[in-house]
Amino acid sequence: MHRMLTGERPTGPLHIGHLFGSVENRVRLQREGVETLLVVADYQVITDRDDTGDIAANVREVVLDYLAAGIDPAAATIFTHSAVPALHQLMLPFLSLVSVAELDRNPTVKAERAASGRAMSGLLLTYPVHQAADILFCHADVVPVGRDQQPHLELTRTIARRFNQRYGDTFVEPVGLLSDAPVVLGTDGRKMSKSRGNGIELRATADETVRLVRSARTDSDRHLTYDPVGRPEVANLLLLASLCTGEGPEQIAERLDGSGALKALVGDALVAHLAPLRARRRELAAEPGLVASLVAEGNARANELADATLRDVRARMGMDYASI
Template sequence: MTDTTPTYSGPMRVFSGVQPTGNLHLGNYLGALKKFADLQKAGHDCLFCVVDLHAITLPVEKGALVSQTRQIAAAFMAAGVDPAKSVIFPQSAVLAHAELAWIFNCVARMGWVERMTQFKDKAGKDAERASVGLFTYPVLQAADILAYKATHVPVGEDQKQHLELSRDIAERFNREYGAPGFFPLPEPMIQGPGARIMSLKDGTKKMSKSDPSDLSRINLIDDADAIANKIKRAKTDAEPIPGTVEGLEGRPEVANLVGIYAALSGQTATSVLAEFEGKGFGAFKPALAEVTVAHLAPITARYRELLADPEGIDRVLADGAERARAVSEPVMQDVRRTVGFWGA
């Protein structure tokens, strides 16, 4: 396996995708959506994809994909991604993803894919009944990235292994087909606080829309009262706020709330702790609720406004798909020639 030491020195093209599973929450916003907007503001060439092909690796309710795709696109825009500056599109509308995934299935090695831990986590003990698509999911991820010759991918810790596989596939393709440097080796971008937001009820588990308790997460659609109530009822402990980051060790719920405050207020955890050192949660939780509501209220309002205009979202997705095809098709023409397909 290759490492992920940065090697690329040319202009940055950023690719990232979000599954259309609905019910977006604070973890999705801080871990992905807000960072997407920040990457756009930094002037990078960005493509943001609603990965509906990935969504069908597990059962999906009939008819849900279209509405959930619109929800993700609306969330991108509500969080500050401008479709005039970045490409927002549905994965299934660009055939390069599926075509390149097949080619990469023939480049990747079984041993590489078998080492991917996410398949084991999702398939559980019933792996033999899981879809082949769930197993080869990371290969499609590699195709998603490399169909655009993306050089950088914002990832959480749980996706770093998949990005390493993308680098391995790119490197092997370049070597096997005698095309050195054809595909860049995409580099991970792990950006600052908010990369991993945990459940409000269990600080050892990631905030998740699949958690049966709605109190475990703050949904992007929640109003101010709902947010305040969830923060008020968030799990903590009996000790006061510590004065140092080291003091958060062994206190996962407290560390999570401090991290949320830092990410939403634009501060470091150290500065938050300095402000609240020695105080109890009767003081900290109302302050956290105030910061959270102030930050999310305009985003939630814009999100609801966009969802009320599905035709407008569809225009954005159609335009984005056309622009994505314009980038990927020249790459795929070169791939076909490099592989040696008839007519290429």
């Protein structure tokens, strides 16, 4: 059986970009029998900010979004970074296997540093190693990644390979599962992001969804065409309509006249598509103690895996002192 590790930083509730870009694919893989671990990476919130915000509330919102989208709590391990000490202890030997130059030239770290607009913290510099610990502590062999995350995964593979060469076969080199899922643009025409405030949250009401779609950026050409390169904002709305209805974006463009009609269609299609998810989310949110119980169970399972891996790592490094 394959084992998959993926997750999010709890900086706010999930939006439709998460749903179409990754969460629906995770649900599909889980239903196909892939063992699923989802890390709510609370420690990573402070890589590029001083204030964690209401992180407990954000963790709750993310878990509710997972469950409402179809993640099976009976089969998935949902855990928080900060509750698994052995995972973070793995960073120490892993850091010895990479150079500062390798970390400094990681393109994802560079992009995140530029986006933060502040000096790079030590945690951000070592973020790829932290992510390697996330993946290797549970011996995940499948990691869903976007193309911008491939350098992180390649460093994880490098760390696994170097550890094995130095101390003996311990870790499998995980394989990246590149998704064909789309990049969903936000209402301002940039990639949908929690930090940019340009998303349509999964928990939003129908009225909020319609209002946000109406505010989405388009262009002045009334004739609709599906041109992701030349007309990205219009193409994004056509893609959203397609994802919700199953009709091709080119066909939708041919039968509609102007961006007003397109926005009306997208708003209605999103409301209909998300209605079952949102109804399920309301039911889950009304169950007292549900999220806390699931996270506690997930943390216990993650600690079992991490403790076992750390014991193995220490033994292979000659740091098992029980018999001295």
